[in-house]
Amino acid sequence: MSSDRIPAKLLDHLHHGDCRELLRRLPAESIDLIVTSPPYNVGKAYEVRATLADYLARQTAVLAECRRVLRPTGSLFWQVGTYVDDVRHIPLDLKFFPIIEGLGLLLRNRIVWLRPHGLHATRKFSGRHETILWFVKRGDHKFFLDAVRVPQKYPDKKHWKGARAGQLSCDPLGKNPGDVWAFRNVRHNHEEHTVHPAQFPTDLVERIVMATTEPGDVVLDPYLGVGTVPLVCRRTGRRFVGAEIDADYVAVARQRLAGEPDEQGRFPNLQALREYAERQGLADVAAYSFTRQTGRRATTRRLARIHPEPRQLEAFVRQTEGEAAHPAYRRFRPGRGK
Numbered sequence: 001m002s003s004d005r006i007p008a009k010l011l012d013h014l015h016h017g018d019c020r021e022l023l024r025r026l027p028a029e030s031i032d033l034i035v036t037s038p039p040y041n042v043g044k045a046y047e048v049r050a051t052l053a054d055y056l057a058r059q060t061a062v063l064a065e066c067r068r069v070l071r072p073t074g075s076l077f078w079q080v081g082t083y084v085d086d087v088r089h090i091p092l093d094l095k096f097f098p099i100i101e102g103l104g105l106l107l108r109n110r111i112v113w114l115r116p117h118g119l120h121a122t123r124k125f126s127g128r129h130e131t132i133l134w135f136v137k138r139g140d141h142k143f144f145l146d147a148v149r150v151p152q153k154y155p156d157k158k159h160w161k162g163a164r165a166g167q168l169s170c171d172p173l174g175k176n177p178g179d180v181w182a183f184r185n186v187r188h189n190h191e192e193h194t195v196h197p198a199q200f201p202t203d204l205v206e207r208i209v210m211a212t213t214e215p216g217d218v219v220l221d222p223y224l225g226v227g228t229v230p231l232v233c234r235r236t237g238r239r240f241v242g243a244e245i246d247a248d249y250v251a252v253a254r255q256r257l258a259g260e261p262d263e264q265g266r267f268p269n270l271q272a273l274r275e276y277a278e279r280q281g282l283a284d285v286a287a288y289s290f291t292r293q294t295g296r297r298a299t300t301r302r303l304a305r306i307h308p309e310p311r312q313l314e315a316f317v318r319q320t321e322g323e324a325a326h327p328a329y330r331r332f333r334p335g336r337g338k
């Protein structure tokens, strides 16, 4: 097992420090899956903005180490958004693709992460997606499609002629989720939202973990943030390794993993509070609060439910259909000529 090869004190441990220092301590070919969202160099609270060239040089060094520690059957998922300066708008996957391919890894999918909400631009089209680059070392990488199938659009549809007439024409287990994913990004009204400005949603991480690892496998996140990857690993029976440079985020990650309130009865997010209440069988949660509670009540009811991906996709289709029907979107308006 890959976990046997990793120093015990690094396994299932949130390393507070620079990921380059952690990576150096990991043996070659000891990690089954690397899934991360690195800093984008856009001046978030946790990053010092560098020139694009310096930023990419630093990330290349991290990626070379990631390649070294990845097992031959392993996968790397590198999730990035857009680098912006005064005028330029550079999707970072365009920059990372040649770097990672240059390290000898092979692209399996470029996944578009659709994000229906976000800032409204006034001098360009608003950004509504980010990307996840999935790389492997070889063709015999692990992949477990059945673990991540999603409901078929017409589950009861049958063959109407031929030898299989009357039999289901689609897989009753569900269909391949495809390479456009509609998980809600973690903003203010998402129940997983903590103090971190750029958190992964757990459902997105879970799809990646379930599709590419088995129980007991080791997952690395070199940029842990508030510990979303470890949380998913804990829930799905995987081991984890990872680093985070900011002490406050490490503390939040520890509290998320512990699932307990602090001395003031506070939780890092609504989800942690609700799960605690469910475990303890509490009907009244008035004694507890969560960090991002501004204007919202803590409740055991599913007020701020995280809707599953098919529902997000349906909402997106409804939204685009509504836009298409709106008079402002008609190219040739009746009565106005061409």
Ligand SMILES: C[S@@+](CC[C@H](N)C(=O)[O-])C[C@H]1O[C@@H](n2cnc3c(N)ncnc32)[C@H](O)[C@@H]1O
Pocket: 017, 018, 019, 020, 036, 037, 038, 039, 040, 046, 047, 196, 198, 199, 200, 201, 222, 223, 224, 225, 226, 227, 228, 229, 243, 244, 245, 246, 249
């Ligand atoms: C985009 S966030 C990751 C958020 C994470 N996916 C989550 O769900 O919370 C990137 C994180 O990398 C951390 N970071 C930046 N440079 C680092 C380094 N050299 N080593 C480890 N962590 C670093 C930042 O503090 C930030 O929390």
